Amino acid sequence: MKDDLISSLEPLHRDAYGWALHCCEGAAAEAGDVLQNAYLKVIQGKAICRDLSSLKTWWFGVIRFTAKEESRRRRFRESLAGKLLRFPSYESTGGDSAVAYPLDLDESARNLRLCLEQLPARQAEVLHLVFYQDLSLSEAAGVMGVSLGSARTHYARAKTRLRELLQFAPLES
Amino acid sequence: MTENHSSDHQLREKFQGLRKQEAALAPSFDRIMTMARCQSTPPHGPRIAQVLVPLSAAALFFLFASFLLLNREPEPQSLSSSLPVLLEPDPERAPLFAGMEVRGEAHRYLSDKLLPLHLRISL
Numbered sequence: 001m002k003d004d005l006i007s008s009l010e011p012l013h014r015d016a017y018g019w020a021l022h023c024c025e026g027a028a029a030e031a032g033d034v035l036q037n038a039y040l041k042v043i044q045g046k047a048i049c050r051d052l053s054s055l056k057t058w059w060f061g062v063i064r065f066t067a068k069e070e071s072r073r074r075r076f077r078e079s080l081a082g083k084l085l086r087f088p089s090y091e092s093t094g095g096d097s098a099v100a101y102p103l104d105l106d107e108s109a110r111n112l113r114l115c116l117e118q119l120p121a122r123q124a125e126v127l128h129l130v131f132y133q134d135l136s137l138s139e140a141a142g143v144m145g146v147s148l149g150s151a152r153t154h155y156a157r158a159k160t161r162l163r164e165l166l167q168f169a170p171l172e173s
Numbered sequence: 174m175t176e177n178h179s180s181d182h183q184l185r186e187k188f189q190g191l192r193k194q195e196a197a198l199a200p201s202f203d204r205i206m207t208m209a210r211c212q213s214t215p216p217h218g219p220r221i222a223q224v225l226v227p228l229s230a231a232a233l234f235f236l237f238a239s240f241l242l243l244n245r246e247p248e249p250q251s252l253s254s255s256l257p258v259l260l261e262p263d264p265e266r267a268p269l270f271a272g273m274e275v276r277g278e279a280h281r282y283l284s285d286k287l288l289p290l291h292l293r294i295s296l
Contacts, residue, residue: 105194112190131185158284
């Protein structure tokens with residue numbers, strides 16, 4: 001069962017990496033760590049998919065949750081209490097992961113990422129899920145854990161705001 | 174309506190461009206999965222060792238602490254209890270300061286009479 005799940009996750013790997021990158025605000029090393037920890041949850045049986053028909057929605061939800069966990073853990077490690085305690089974290093691979101490398105994006109892609117970073121988190125998420133991952137609005141709402149109506153509102157506002165930002169954003173040389 | 178659709182189409186194209194570039198930079202599935210599998214194996218020995226090591230460390234600490242408590246030296250007694258015994262008067266010897274009454278009620282030398290601290294000595 002677990003092996004079946006892992007083999008069905010393989011075709012989603014590149015999209016999952018893109019989603020992990022989005023959840024980590026474009027940080028490649030952190031996205032690699034998040035994805036690795038998400039796979040670890042599947043291997044250890046902590047993340048179980050009961051309905052394979054909505055596999056992508058479920059998997060993206062797991063990645064989103066893992067990214068939030070990692071972010072909290074990182075903030076704690078960087079805090080004074082974390083520095084004082086400094087106990088070894090079993091699940092953390094640290095910043096010296098072998099996946100760490102700079103993302104080499106062209107101007108247009110970098111500009112889009114910069115504009116997305118200026119949007120509120122929910123709005124950026126819904127745009128990424130719909131335009132980048134080709135999910136429907138209801139699937140995006142499922143990944144984000146919000147109602148369809150709420151997702152629709154975020155989607156409409158996000159499109160308007162992103163268009164404005166893209167129109168006036170100076171292209172980086 | 175048409176303008177919105179074309180605008181949506183442009184946005185989608187931009188996102189798909191980003192998707193292509195990021196997908197090309199993604200680490201391989203096998204690599205990440207291998208790293209996750211390595212991470213899932215326990216880092217230090219079998220589970221029984223993980224329980225036994227702290228337990229034996231605690232037992233050793235307890236033994237050491239009890240050894241120290243049982244073999245500690247008795248507390249030193251106060252001088253007030255031993256000093257009168259040391260200064261038990263010897264009847265055959267003359268007093269240190271002749272003509273000075275140095276014996277108390279218990280026929281012992283009192284320290285303030287033995288050392289005439291009450292006297293003023295001009296230097």
